[in-house]
Amino acid sequence: MxxxxxxxxxxxxxxxxxxxxxxxxxxxxxxxxxxxxxxxxxxxxxxxxxxxxxxxxxxxxxxxxxxxxxxxxxxxxxxxxxxxxxxxxxxxxIEKHNLLDEIVVSASRTPERVFESPVTIERMGIADIKKTASSTFYDGLENLKEVQMNTSSLTFKSINTRGFATVANSRFLQLVDGMDNSSPLLNFVLGNMVGISEIDVQNVELLPGASSALYGANAFNGIMFMNSKSPFTYQGITAYAKYGQTSQKAAGSNDYIDYGIRMAHAFDKHFAAKANFTYMRGTDWFATNYRDKTIAGRDRDHQNYDGINIYGDEVSTNIYTVGQTMVANNLLPSNLAALLPNENVSRTGYNEIDLTNNKASNTKIDLSFHFRPFGEENFEIIWLSKFGFGNAVYQGANRYYLNNFFMQQHKIEFKGKNFFLRGYTTSEDGGQSYDMQFTGININRKWKSDNDWFGQYAGAYSQAYAGLFGPTYTGNASASHAFARAAAETGRLIPGTAAFNNAFNEVISNPDVLSGSKLVDNSKIYHADANYNFKDLISFAEIQIGGSYRKYELNSFGRIYTDANGIINYNEYGAYTQLMKKFLDERLKFTGSIRYDKSKNFEGNYSPRLSLVYSGGEAKNHNFRASFQTGFRNPTTQDQYIGFNVGNAVLIGSAPDNLSRYSETRPVANGSPAVGQLYAGGTSVVMTGDNAYNNSYTASSVMAFAAFAAANPGNTPGAAALLRKTDVNYVKPEEVKAFELGYRSRVKDVIIDISTYYNIYNNFIGSANAIAPLYGKASNTFDFASGAPTYATNPEVQSLHALANGNVRIYQLYTNTDVEIKSFGFGLGLSKKVYKDFELGVNYNYAEFSFDQAKDPSFEAGFNTPKHRVKASFGNEKLFKNFGFNISGRWNDSYLWQSAMVDGMVDSATVVDAQINYNIPSLKSTLKIGASNIGGKEYTQVLGAGLIGQQYFASWTINP
The missing domain is CATH 2.60.40.1120 (Carboxypeptidase-like, regulatory domain)
Incomplete structure (x- = not known):
């Protein structure tokens, strides 16, 4: 470099x-x-x-x-x-006041006016970046119609359109100069961490909705193109510097800096080069949501508390079972053990703010060399190298601190007037990244093993409850729990002490989940794609053909994927063609596309698209559009090959060769009656991915079983009747049929853009929670007469003993639901100059989905999208000489958030951003002062992430 x-x-x-x-x-x-x-x-x-x-x-x-x-x-x-x-x-x-004449390429892979686009399209150009009131242009994308931003941390934000939003948004594709910006390991975009510098942005084009017909599998709910400036056209040195502060109740006020430089030069008509460097540093939003993950209203005093942003308290066990084991080992008298309640107790966890330094940073470097052999833009060869590294918090099944994470991309591209051929590779290194949940778990285990901690807890509780420590505790469950926790906590490592720091550093540098939390990754992607447009060779219509090939190399060293014994390789490829023709005095444009894609583990998929655009009115300024297309999404590398132990559960992908590769040894408690180890055939068992998919119960039915058993002691047949054996298929591609209608026009001085869509999803990919007994056979029917009373020869009933005594393993399975999911929405955008050069813009989006939860109770669709969103902007870039301003605001209503980490409601939010800018011609520079969420209430976009506070900044940009 x-x-x-x-x-x-x-x-x-x-x-x-x-x-x-x-x-x-x-x-x-x-x-x-x-x-x-x-x-x-x-x-x-x-x-x-x-x-x-x-x-x-x-x-x-x-x-x-x-x-x-x-x-x-x-x-x-x-x-x-x-x-x-x-x-x-x-x-x-001369100003033309018509943004509909802007040229876009992404909608049809050929240059066309926004007005003629067959689908909804949003665009941000150089002038829009200057006007944005957000601290970065990437943050400013949130003000575009249809865009929903999900903020996991200050440096990690993901863009979503048309529902089913997550931080790990594998349904949305982001391309930077034609390169997929997704992480090879995680299969989703890391915001703008390896993206593009705002002073090098030529334009951003965004297509909401399915785009698989031209762009393949991951362009399922939307695709965004970020295109950089050519060094042949944009030459010279440009630089910027920003300084400001972030403000949050939990974190206080903290400095924020961001600066960058762009150098570009065309040496002659044949050769040009450019380089970009940017650096950002700040303090992350502190995540301090201490609500219990599962039980509303449960506070930290509860014996089985599991806080959202507290880690280590996921380790929980049945205290009565602990007591019985202690009796068997002559560690506790049976009369005292009998006083232990049949309920779970969790270890005391550590707050997230004690397990990370909360520093956020991002460095981006890119270099490109451009060669035009014939001295003209009809043929150009480009070499581009991009490097990005920094710190951020990523939220998936757990919270992860990406510490010195590094990703690089290298591309060679040949492009001309009617074609391109490019190949690129993406690789990454996890650096010193770690899982915060396992950090908390294993710091606890550093100073006291789980067996010792729960043993001390059981012993102290039973003695206190029996009155051996005074009348205060006699028969008092809550006081005895408090006494027991205090006794078990003896020796606890205190954050900030040298002993804690030593344990912390040892844990985060160790990749073994039994004792450490480090994330290890050296995965790669190799990708090639090509396109040719025959418009200069064929006259009756514009015809294009193209294709792509991709190879994955998964290498997490067994930490995340089942690749402990070697790299996992698989590939996918696709080909497409498109025909576009105009009729009726070029008022009617027809576009038809079809693409075929094939991935290693799945059957091939065809993705057609048909669209019609009609330009009405004498000046052809009324655009009516209609489109139908099918899209698909291949299961991600995680859906197929993950084998990730997250502590209280294991995430298991369902590729045929993946299930047997994952295995772990689990201890077996004898239980009550003490026959668990007899049924298991020993004190431990080996569990594999086959157990998860083929010998487990649905999590919802196990909860119903437990509730019934607690309310009806002794009625085992009644409780067993509520159990349902997990019956899910191995994950397969997701499909969507997308219908869209739209209207664009300029009526007098008002620009109107209306769109509505209706999507039908089949084989929707999601997760299902399952609970596998460590012994016995999962079943929907039980024969209680056979083998009574020991059930030694009845594997189905043995599984009930495993469930009743906590001898289980929880799994998150990747699968498809058989239930059809539908989503629909409406969008309206209006903009006009209200007085002289004052510009007003407003847009509204409605989004809803339909899923019959009763038909698949264990499946979480994760729509995660507000039903109503309103955005508005008001500004004037020519208020007076060299001075401009802009104000933007947005509002969304509350909505349900579902994820592998936590479910719950996200509150409604109102956010106002503003900026003023002043050009200094003598210094060839622009000053800008801005603020985000001015005076607003702190809000969240991702349940489990930190509340978003205020951000204030001043910037100075020097132009060539």
């Missing part, structure tokens, strides 16, 4: 060799400078942009006379003839 930087720095110090140099200025009709206008030479690759004064210097090898074209979004383009080097060039662009 250093070699790249050194080489590029040498290149950027080169001397221009252009034969002709011209200078000029670009303004609008009121004589204000236009910053960032594009100037290009017609028939040549030379180009540049205007600086903060609207001025430009253009170097070209083209001989006089020639033409230049000047363009800027929101203005009509203009061509100027250049006849002399000394010619005074002043260009005045």
């Amino acid at each position: 250093r070699a790249y930087l050194f080489l590029l720095s040498l290149l950027l110090c080169g001397v221009l060799n252009a034969q002709n140099t011209i200078q000029g200025v670009v303004t609008e009709t009121n004589n204000l400078a236009i910053i960032g206008a594009n100037i290009r030479v017609i028939g040549d690759s030379a180009g540049t942009i205007t600086d903060s004064d609207g001025k430009f210097i253009l170097n070209t090898s083209k001989e006089l006379p020639y033409e230049i074209e000047v363009s800027f979004i929101g203005f009509e383009s203009k061509r100027i003839s250049i006849n002399s080097k000394k010619q005074q060039i002043t260009i005045v662009l």
Whole structure:
């Protein structure tokens, strides 16, 4: 990497060799400078942009006379003839007030106006980035229509559209300069941690909804394209620096810094290069949700408390069973053991804020070299290398601290007027990342084993309850629990002490989940894709063909996947074609696409798309669109190959070769009656993935079994009748049929965008919780007459003994529901200039889904999306000379959050952001002061993550 930087720095110090140099200025009709206008030479690759004064210097090898074209979004383009080097060039662009004329590529893989797009599309350009009131352009994407942001931490935010939102959003695809930005290990995007610098963004295009027909498996609920600036067009050195503070009740006020630099230069018409460097550092939002994960109203004084942001208290056991084991080992008199309640007790956990330094940081570096063999943009070869590393908190089944996480991407691309061919690789290193839940669990075990802790608890409780420590505790369960916990906590490691820090450092550096918490990862992706457009060879219609190939190399060293004995390899490939043709005086546009994809473990899938766009009205300014497409999503690497012990449960993927690879040894308690080890054939058993899928009960039926047994002692047949054997298929691809109608128009000075969609999901991928007995056979029917009273020859009834005595293992299975899921929504966007240059925009989204939970009680759909969302913005970039401002606000109602870690309600939220900016032409720079969530209530977007407070910043950007 250093070699790249050194080489590029040498290149950027080169001397221009252009034969002709011209200078000029670009303004609008009121004589204000236009910053960032594009100037290009017609028939040549030379180009540049205007600086903060609207001025430009253009170097070209083209001989006089020639033409230049000047363009800027929101203005009509203009061509100027250049006849002399000394010619005074002043260009005045006329505003056209029609954002629908912006050019997008992503909707059809070919350039077209937003107005002509066959599907809903959102766009953010250079001017929008300047206006955003958010601290970064990526945060500003949240103000786009249909976008839902899920904030896991300050540096880790995921984008979602059209429902079923998670932090680990594998249904949404993010491409940066054509490269999938997903983590090879986790199969989802890590926000903008390995993305793009805001001073290098050319534009962002976002397609809500299914896009599998052109982009394959993961473009299931949406896809976003982040495109960077070309060094041939955007040259010079650009830099920015931000300083501010984050403010949160739990964390207080903390400094926030963010700075970056972009260097780009075209040495001649054949060769250009650029480099970007950005660095951000701050303090993360403290996660301090201490509500019990499962029981509403249960507080920390409860003997079996399990707090959301407390780790180590997941370790829980039945205290009566502990007492019986102690009796068998002559460690507790039977009369005292009989006083122990038949209920679970959990160990005392550690707060999340004690298990992480809460520091968030992100460094991004990218280098690219651009070669045009023929001196024109019709054929270009690009080498791009991207590096990203930093700290963040990721939330999945547990909370994980990504500490010095590192990811890199390298791409070679050949592209021309009608084609591209690219190949890239993505690799990552987990650094010193760790699982916070296992950190808490194993720090506890460092100073006292679970057996010793629960033994001391049982002994102290029984003696206190018996009155051996005074009348205060005699027959008093709550006081005896408090006494027992205090006794068992003797020797506890206290956060901040040297002993605690030593134990903490030992645990997070150890990848063995029995004693450590380190996440180990060195996974890779190899990807290639190509596209060719026959529009210059075939005249009756525009036809494209393309395809892709991807290979995964999973290498977590057995920590997350079942790859302890070697790397797991698998691949997938796809091919597509598209036909587009216009009819009726080019008022009606038809687009038809179809794609075939095949993954190693699954049958192939076809994904068609059909769309019609009609341009009505005399000026063709009323756009009506309709589309139908099917999409699919291959199960992720986690769905297929995970074998992750998260403490209280194991996550098991269902690839055929995965089930036997996962195994663990579990201890067996004798129970009451003391025959557990007899049924198990020993003091421990080996459990595999086959137990999870093929010999388990649904978690919901086990809960019903336990509740009935507690209320009806002795009625074992009645309790057993409530049990249901887990009957789930191995995970397979998810499918969607997506229908969309839309309307776009500009009526007078109001831009209108309306869309509505209806999705039908089949084989929806999700999780199901199962509980496997350590011995016996899971069944839906039981013969209580056979083998009574010991049931030694009745495996079905033996499984009931396992359930009743805690001899079980909990699993989260990856599977599909047979129940059809439907989602539907509506979106409305309006924008207009309300007075002179004051711009007002407002959009509304409605989202809902339908799932018959009674048909599949154990399945969690995880829609995780507000039913109602409203967003608005108001601003003026020309309030007076060099001064502009923008205010944005958003509101959402409350909604249900479902995840592997915790379920619950997310409260409604109202958020207001604002910024003012001032251009300083003499310094070629812009000052900006902004704030997010001004004076607002702290809010959450992910249940279990920290509440989001306020963020204030001031930035200084220097333009070329």
